[in-house]
Amino acid sequence: MSKGPVDPKLRGETAYARLKEEIATGKMMPGSRVREVEIADRLGVSRTPVREALRRLEADGLVTHAPHMGAVVATLDHSAVIELYAMREILEGTAARFAARHASEVEIQDLAYLVETELDRAEDPAALAQINRAFHSALYHAGHNQFLLKALGALSDAMILLGGTTLAVDSRSTTAHEEHMAMVKAIAARDPDAAEEAAREHIRNAQRVRLKLLRAAMVDNH
Structure with missing residues (x-):
């Protein structure tokens, strides 16, 4: 037929x-x-x-x-990248705070599992980037706030324009893993303040590496 x-x-x-x-x-x-x-x-x-x-x-x-x-x-210029990470710090910090309050034990276990999985893919930036996206998505959903989830979804679309992952730079995969561990530890301890600060620090560190990549790209193009 x-x-x-x-x-x-x-x-x-x-x-x-x-x-x-x-x-x-x-x-x-x-x-x-x-x-x-x-x-x-x-x-x-x-x-x-x-x-x-x-x-x-x-x-x-x-x-x-x-x-x-x-x-x-579309292309993101330097100012747009600064603005994007500023919003990401606020929204992801809030997601971590909410997760510390509202995440189920299963969701916390899933976050911990994803962090553990990072160790097995430390030498594969592409696979590590995929796990990283899964971790942040799980974090967003663990906050259990539909309006925050929509805002983070729009932000994730803009992040696509940044190009390659910062996890391929120097020892960023190691420090990012440690930062993820700190976030999960604070969420598991039901400590909203610590969870938000850990998430904010994670994004600030990612921004520093991203700006380093942008500067390098500008030098290569001139």
Whole structure:
């Protein structure tokens, strides 16, 4: 029996997910042009779902329009990175505070498990970055606040534009692991103040490494 036509909304959802993943993994770099026809050919779909996907990516702030170029993958300048990490410190600090108050024992055990898993992937930055994303997602959900979760989701979309993980720099994977341990320890102890401060320190340290990467990239481009 032949299958019926695929719902255009499903095609649009698939195109959106694929393009978002390509931006996150660096296949589509910040500043690169986004051509509907080229993307449609690559994904094997018509231009309609691609157009819908690009509208959603533009609403997410991941795609923008540049003079004489058209649609391009958005780029974060130095000021935007500072602003992004400032908000991340506030929101993730709040998520950790809420988690210390509201996380179930199972959620705390899951956070601890993810931190332990980091040790097994210390030499694999890509795998470590995936575990790191899982840890932070688990932290957000452990806060049990739907409005905070939505704000963090929007922030996570913007983080995609930062490119490669800071965990590949120097000894960052080791210090990040220690910072995650401190966060879980404070959450397990039901200490909101310590949990928030541990999360804030974690983000501040990540920001310092990110700015170091940005400076290095500027030197390489000149």
